Amino acid sequence: MKQHGVSEQVVHDEFNRQVANAWKDINEECIRPTVVPMPLLMRVLNLTQVVDVIYKEGDSYTHVGKEMKDNVASVLIDLIPI
Secondary structure: OOOOOOOHHHHHHHHHHHHHHHHHHHHHHHHOOOOOOHHHHHHHHHHHHHHHHHHOOOOOOOOOOHHHHHHHHHHHOOOOOO
16 A cells, blocks of 8 residues: 555455456356356355455454354354244
8 A cells, every 4th residue: 555655445445346346247158058056156155245244344254253253153153044
């Protein structure tokens, strides 16, 4: 940031723009026919979604807060009523 003379907010906004564009690319590629089996693509997509949730608002992997704990609990602990 100092090297290019831009603020932290400008860098943050640029990263968010790049992430949004990457999601558009991923979604477009997922609807195109491919030789890669769909179950494999879904595994990659799911991992990508998890990484997006973990790092969306900062490093929730290293600095676990209440929101991340609630996300993990809702996936692994809380039962889904049927």
